[in-house]
Amino acid sequence: MSREQQVVKRARKAFQTGKTKPLEQRIQQLKSLLCFITERRKDIADSVKRDLGRSEHGAELFETLGVEGEIKLAIEKLAEWAAPRPVEKNLLTISDEVFVHPEPLGVVLIIGAWNYPWAVTLKPLVGAIAAGNAAVIKPSEVSCHSAKVMEELLPQYLDKDLYPVVAGGVPETQELLKQRFDHIFYTGNSTVGKLVMEAAARHLTPVTLELGGKSPCYIDKNCDIPVACRRITWGKFVNCGQTCIAPDYILCEPSIQSTVLEEIKKCIKEFYTDNPKTFEDYGRIINQRHFKRLMTLMEGSTVAVGGDIDESQCYIAPTVLKNVTGDSRVMKEEIFGPLLPIITVNGVDEAIQFINDREKPLVVYIFSHDNRIIKRVIAETSSGALLANDCLVHYTVTALPFGGVGNSGMGCYHGRHSFDQFSHLRSCLIKQLKMEGVNSMRYPPHTAKKLGWARFLLLKQINVSRLRRMVLLAMLSGLAAFVVQRFLR
Amino acid sequence: MDAQKKIVDRLRTSFRSGVTVPEQFRRTQLNNLIEMLKDSEELILDALHKDLAKPKFEAILSEIDIVTNELYYAIANLSSWMQQEYVSKNLATKLDECFVKREPFGVVLIIGAWNYPLQLLLLPMIGAICAGNCVVLKPSEVSAATEAVLAELIPKYLSQDCFAVVCGGAEETKALLQNRFDHIFYTGSQTVARSILQAASIHLTPVTLELGGKCPCLIYGGVNTTSAARRLVWAKFFNAGQSCVAPDYVLCSAATRDLLLPEIQKALEDFYGADCKKSPDFSRIVSPRHWCRLMELLGKTSGKVVIGGENDQKERYIAPTVVVDVAEDDVLMAEEIFGPILPIITVESLEKSIDFVNSKEKPLALYVFSDNSSVVRAVLESTSSGGFCSNDGIIHMTLPGLPFGGVGASGFGSYHGRWGFETFSHRRACMLRGWALERLNGLRYPPYTEEKLGWLRWTASPKTSCTLM
Numbered sequence: 001m002s003r004e005q006q007v008v009k010r011a012r013k014a015f016q017t018g019k020t021k022p023l024e025q026r027i028q029q030l031k032s033l034l035c036f037i038t039e040r041r042k043d044i045a046d047s048v049k050r051d052l053g054r055s056e057h058g059a060e061l062f063e064t065l066g067v068e069g070e071i072k073l074a075i076e077k078l079a080e081w082a083a084p085r086p087v088e089k090n091l092l093t094i095s096d097e098v099f100v101h102p103e104p105l106g107v108v109l110i111i112g113a114w115n116y117p118w119a120v121t122l123k124p125l126v127g128a129i130a131a132g133n134a135a136v137i138k139p140s141e142v143s144c145h146s147a148k149v150m151e152e153l154l155p156q157y158l159d160k161d162l163y164p165v166v167a168g169g170v171p172e173t174q175e176l177l178k179q180r181f182d183h184i185f186y187t188g189n190s191t192v193g194k195l196v197m198e199a200a201a202r203h204l205t206p207v208t209l210e211l212g213g214k215s216p217c218y219i220d221k222n223c224d225i226p227v228a229c230r231r232i233t234w235g236k237f238v239n240c241g242q243t244c245i246a247p248d249y250i251l252c253e254p255s256i257q258s259t260v261l262e263e264i265k266k267c268i269k270e271f272y273t274d275n276p277k278t279f280e281d282y283g284r285i286i287n288q289r290h291f292k293r294l295m296t297l298m299e300g301s302t303v304a305v306g307g308d309i310d311e312s313q314c315y316i317a318p319t320v321l322k323n324v325t326g327d328s329r330v331m332k333e334e335i336f337g338p339l340l341p342i343i344t345v346n347g348v349d350e351a352i353q354f355i356n357d358r359e360k361p362l363v364v365y366i367f368s369h370d371n372r373i374i375k376r377v378i379a380e381t382s383s384g385a386l387l388a389n390d391c392l393v394h395y396t397v398t399a400l401p402f403g404g405v406g407n408s409g410m411g412c413y414h415g416r417h418s419f420d421q422f423s424h425l426r427s428c429l430i431k432q433l434k435m436e437g438v439n440s441m442r443y444p445p446h447t448a449k450k451l452g453w454a455r456f457l458l459l460k461q462i463n464v465s466r467l468r469r470m471v472l473l474a475m476l477s478g479l480a481a482f483v484v485q486r487f488l489r
Numbered sequence: 490m491d492a493q494k495k496i497v498d499r500l501r502t503s504f505r506s507g508v509t510v511p512e513q514f515r516r517t518q519l520n521n522l523i524e525m526l527k528d529s530e531e532l533i534l535d536a537l538h539k540d541l542a543k544p545k546f547e548a549i550l551s552e553i554d555i556v557t558n559e560l561y562y563a564i565a566n567l568s569s570w571m572q573q574e575y576v577s578k579n580l581a582t583k584l585d586e587c588f589v590k591r592e593p594f595g596v597v598l599i600i601g602a603w604n605y606p607l608q609l610l611l612l613p614m615i616g617a618i619c620a621g622n623c624v625v626l627k628p629s630e631v632s633a634a635t636e637a638v639l640a641e642l643i644p645k646y647l648s649q650d651c652f653a654v655v656c657g658g659a660e661e662t663k664a665l666l667q668n669r670f671d672h673i674f675y676t677g678s679q680t681v682a683r684s685i686l687q688a689a690s691i692h693l694t695p696v697t698l699e700l701g702g703k704c705p706c707l708i709y710g711g712v713n714t715t716s717a718a719r720r721l722v723w724a725k726f727f728n729a730g731q732s733c734v735a736p737d738y739v740l741c742s743a744a745t746r747d748l749l750l751p752e753i754q755k756a757l758e759d760f761y762g763a764d765c766k767k768s769p770d771f772s773r774i775v776s777p778r779h780w781c782r783l784m785e786l787l788g789k790t791s792g793k794v795v796i797g798g799e800n801d802q803k804e805r806y807i808a809p810t811v812v813v814d815v816a817e818d819d820v821l822m823a824e825e826i827f828g829p830i831l832p833i834i835t836v837e838s839l840e841k842s843i844d845f846v847n848s849k850e851k852p853l854a855l856y857v858f859s860d861n862s863s864v865v866r867a868v869l870e871s872t873s874s875g876g877f878c879s880n881d882g883i884i885h886m887t888l889p890g891l892p893f894g895g896v897g898a899s900g901f902g903s904y905h906g907r908w909g910f911e912t913f914s915h916r917r918a919c920m921l922r923g924w925a926l927e928r929l930n931g932l933r934y935p936p937y938t939e940e941k942l943g944w945l946r947w948t949a950s951p952k953t954s955c956t957l958m
Contacts, residue, residue: 016847021870057937065946087890098888103873105896182897194690201686204679204698206901211693227927234934271935281935356505369924378919380507382592385918390930393920397587399576400918405594406671410695412916425903427876427891428869429884433860436716439881443723444760444770446546455554 004175007164008136011107014161015134020104023082027075029129029158033122034071036157037064043149044118051117051143052239053284053314062239063118066396070123073398073415074130081130081419084428091456097430102423104132106182111173111196112139113187114286115242115336117146120187120210125163127418128185134162138176140188141169142286174199181205183422187244189334190407208411208421210244211404212334213361217247217391218351218377220368221256228367228389229263232340233271235365235391237318240283241338242290245363247391248335249324251351254344261320261342265305268318277308277315285314285337294337297330301341326354348373352380360406363387363394384408493661496653497668500596500623503650509593509621512571516564518618518647522611523560525646526553532638533607539634540606542773542805547728552607555887559612562889562906563619570619570910573919581929581948586921591914593621594695595671600662600685602676603631603775604731604827609676609699610639614652616909622672623651627665629677630658631776663688670694672913676733679898697902697912699733700895701825702852706736706882707868708745709839710861717858717880718752722760724856724882726809729772730829734854736882737825738815738832740842746813746833753831754796757809765808766801774805774828783807783828789820792832817845839864843871851875851897856882875899 001009019025037044045059054062074081084099108128112121121139128135137154139147151167166176177184177199186196187210200207219228235247252260268276276282285291291314298307298321306319316338324330324341331341345351355364364383368374374388384404387394394400395414403412413421441453508514526533530553537543537552573588597617601610610628617624626643628636640654655665666673666688675685676699689696708717725736741749761768774780784800790812797810807829815821815832822832836842846855855874857865865879875895878885886893889906904912932941932948 018871055937057939057942060942061933061937061945087888089890090888093884093888098891100892101869101877103896190693194693197690197693198687201683201690204682204686204700204898204900209693224924227924230927230934231930234930279935281937374921378590379510382915383917385920387920387922389922389924390920393582393922394587394918397576397578397582397918397920399578400587400920401589401916402918403916405592405915405917407693410693424873424896425892426874426896427885427888427893429876429878429881429888429891430865431878431880431884433713433716433858433880436713436719439720439723442550443719444544444546444768445762446544446770451546451549454550 002175004166004172005179007166008107008176008179008181010161011134011136011164014159015104015107020129020132020134020162023078026129026132027078029163030071030075030126032157033126033129034068036154037068037071040149040153043153044146047143047145047149048117050145051114052242052286053282054239055280058239058281058283063116066119067122067126069398070126070415070418074126074419077416078130078419081416082132085425093429093431095435096432097428099428101426101428102131102420103426105422105424107134107136108183108185108422109136109138109176109181111184111186111188112137113244114140114142114146115239115244117143117150121150124185124187124208124413124418124422127413128422129163130419131422133182133422136176136181137163137165138173139165139167141167183207185411185413185421186210193409208413209404209409210402210411210413211362211407211409212244212336213359213404213408214248214331214334215245215361215363215365215383216351216355217250217365218348218355218367219250219252219256219260220348220366220370220373221253223367223369223389225256225259226263229260230267231390232365232367233264233267233318236340237268237272237282237338238392240285240316241340242283242286242336243392245385245392245395246336247340247365248361249331249341249343251343251345251354253347257322257342257344261304261322264320264340268305272318276317277310277313282318285316288314290314290337291316294335294339297333297335297337297339299329301328301330304342306338326357348376352377355381360384360404360408362404362408365391382406493655493665494668496655497596497625497670500625500651500653503648504593504595504623508648509623509651512567515567515618515621518652519560519564519567519615521646522615523557525642526557526560529638529642532642533635536634536638537607540603540632541728541731541775543728544770544772546770547772551605551728555608556611556615559615559889559905563615563910566907567619570907579948581945582920582922584923584926586919588919590917590919591620591910592917594913594915596623596625597672597674597913598625598627598665598670599674600627600676601629602733603629604728604733606632606635607639613674613676613697613904613909613912616904617672617674617913619910620913622913624653625665625670626652626654627662628654628656630656672697674902674904674912675699682900697904698895698900699893699902699904700853700898700900701733701827702850702895702899703737703822703825704734704852704854704856704874705846705849706739706856706858707839707842707846708739708741708749708858709842710859710864712745712858712860714745714748714752715755718749719756719759720881721858722753722756722809724884725831726757726760726771726829727883729774729807730831731772731775731827732883734876734883734886735827736831736854736856737852738822738834740834740836740845742837743835746835749833750795750811750813753811757796761809765797766799766804766806771809774807777802777805779828780805780807783826783830786821786826786828787812787830790832791816791819792821797829839867843868846872851895851899853895853899854878854882854885873897
């Protein structure tokens with residue numbers, strides 16, 4: 001038996017003991033996870049610095065802050081999320097209990113990504129634990145330092161059998177994917193996403209795929225361009241552009257192109273100084289392979305801002321490209337790096353057309369003062385999410401479902417959505433064996449009269465609260481009539 | 490293959506034009522479906538009778554009415570389902586508009602099954618229409634008469650640019666699946682489900698699978714055996730046992746079995762008379778192939794047939810049959826029965842029964858008959874299944890408030906009522922920020938400092954939002 005097979009078998013055995021069922025146990029594990037993040041802050045920050053060149057504050061801001069919030073929310077709300085959820089009934093079931101019962105799925109697999117190695121691996125884990133599952137965690141080997149720290153330290157805080165960390169590369173992942181899971185949660189690119197879904201198909205395993213795409217950013221010519229550019233610059237160059245929801249490219253009218261360029265140039269200087277290479281808060285490309293990939297993407301376009309590189313450090317300066325068209329090299333795939341192309345379009349109609357000619361992205365960004373234009377973009381495009389007048393921040397609103405559509409993925413998570421994603425919502429109808437007489441109209445032999453009653457009782461919906469109000473009204477009217485008769489004659 | 494591609498392309502063009510988005514369009518299609526069912530009730534009942542010898546009563550309740558009811562329910566609730574859903578925010582985003590907008594996926598494919606050929610195709614279709622999609626319908630070719638009727642009626646009542654029916658068998662389905670869809674909804678078997686998932690993975694198409702399984706029926710604790718037997722018999726032999734949520738087999742003690750058998754016999758006589766074959770209220774097996782499959786099971790079982798067993802190949806008739814002394818590895822326990830054969834397995838204790846159920850794949854439905862509520866609760870808490878119903882069978886799926894779907898080997902995803910609308914919708918997170926308070930944004934821009942971080946932690950915390958505002 002391979003190591004991966006053993007790990008999954010152990011996790012399943014641990015799940016079957018039922019120890020993840022009690023809410024207190026789940027909360028205990030979540031609290032331990034919180035301890036892990038607070039006590040090992042330095043280890044986590046160090047690993048991120050070595051993987052992506054991100055500063056300590058950057059690590060906290062973009063990795064652990066979000067996870068802490070998720071854990072605290074889950075602990076606070078778990079009782080509410082896990083409670084049976086009552087639903088409406090019909091006349092025949094009016095004295096029965098009808099509810100949806102959230103249950104764990106079993107053993108789930110969480111495959112993380114390398115760009116926010118802690119956030120995208122631990123956030124789903126919070127949902128999996130809260131929903132009462134066992135979870136096999138497979139961090140990305142590309143962010144190898146984070147993977148190592150996760151493999152060494154996480155078992156010191158979480159139940160080793162229920163939440164094992166399996167580190168490794170492609171062969172280990174393939175071996176894991178041969179095993180049977182009750183849900184697979186994958187964050188990464190579409191190519192591997194398809195392979196994960198195909199592997200899951202063998203076991204009829206449902207999947208959540210958090211993929212990527214080219215997230216367009218349309219700047220309306222009449223908006224506050226300096227403010228728009230500040231927000232876009234920040235959103236683009238965080239983590240050196242290696243963010244699934246980074247604005248991938250800009251669409252704007254030719255008349256504002258030079259203003260946009262100027263403003264972005266100013267912001268880059270303000271945020272990352274004249275020499276981002278020496279600035280602590282500007283990161284690096286994850287590895288040589290991606291560095292080379294990004295260099296190829298620049299071919300055929302003109303560098304308008306930045307463009308400096310240092311291969312030995314995997315450094316690419318915050319760069320803006322112009323003279324880019326829909327067919328340019330840089331438009332052929334998700335950039336996932338600090339290159340920001342600007343494509344000119346003649347207004348919002350052409351922008352919408354441009355967006356709709358391509359795969360549905362993870363986010364559509366629109367900067368405008370005109371609500372009508374914003375509403376049009378919402379109505380006439382589709383994407384995982386839409387954010388107007390800023391970048392990235394929708395990610396922090398846990399009540400919003402975070403996920404893609406079409407090529408950018410399926411399923412969603414964050415907050416309660418994570419809990420639901422990793423749960424089976426089981427329909428429950430609790431009846432008694434009494435009142436058997438009522439059932440007789442559905443039994444054979446079938447007569448026209450029985451059919452009439454059955455059609456009425458079995459299938460018509462009754463709005464229970466409206467019924468209660470009507471009954472109350474009837475009672476009050478009866479009381480009023482009584483009072484009138486008795487006292488006011 | 491070409492003809493099918495043309496259909497999918499035509500629907501995609503229609504979808505891109507935005508015609509299915511307005512609420513009025515969706516309402517019109519739903520109303521037209523109501524008309525279709527009213528106008529063509531006899532035609533449909535005829536076809537169902539040809540396919541399955543479905544008694545008129547069963548066909549009306551489980552095919553026509555359940556769909557009509559869902560249509561009325563959808564029409565009544567469509568506006569509220571389509572509303573933007575505003576969500577709670579944190580302090581940093583208090584002044585922003587945050588909502589979830591439900592959007593159609595695009596062109597979806599719905600593959601039906603033969604046992605409830607109308608319901609299993611039209612109920613999901615209602616969800617898809619409500620959500621604003623274009624739909625390709627692929628009825629099961631096994632229920633050929635209903636397939637033909639649907640192929641004729643749908644284009645008459647629904648917009649032909651947005652809805653199409655594709656007929657055919659395995660080859661045609663395979664060809665259809667080579668096209669790209671934005672969601673695939675499949676009802677049927679696990680084997681076919683695997684190949685559908687494989688095909689879907691090529692295009693990253695999300696899928697809903699409504700599969701089957703062996704739905705166990707546990708009878709423990711004190712039980713009013715008369716009522717239990719009647720409900721069990723009704724649920725099991727409805728549509729001659731060809732329901733994905735029919736109780737597949739019974740688990741009970743020997744004593745309970747001995748009390749139950751005469752009650753089952755009595756209920757069968759009450760419902761179908763002394764000779765079930767003569768009753769107009771009992772269905773037939775859908776095809777010679779399935780009849781042979783079931784007869785083979787009866788032939789190979791090492792259990793004892795105590796009730797029924799009569800059959801007629803020409804009529805595809807198998808009498809309501811009960812088999813006792815069935816072992817765990819009996820041929821009747823190897824696959825979903827999907828016919829009028831009810832094995833009773835003797836397991837003395839409830840705990841062992843629960844272990845038995847848990848050692849098998851998760852079923853679509855799980856039933857318990859008991860007067861003792863702690864028995865019901867114990868089974869509910871210690872098992873998992875698509876749906877759960879105590880002291881009755883099948884009936885839980887008539888409630889549109891409950892999601893109808895499986896888990897594990899019985900499928901994933903769900904529908905009925907609002908759940909169908911949600912299944913065929915993409916929940917798009919929308920956030921509209923203002924232009925003011927750019928200074929506050931300064932907290933997040935580099936250079937990063939400890940102080941800025943402190944402020945950000947405070948504003949992003951979910952707790953502060955409820956205490957301050």
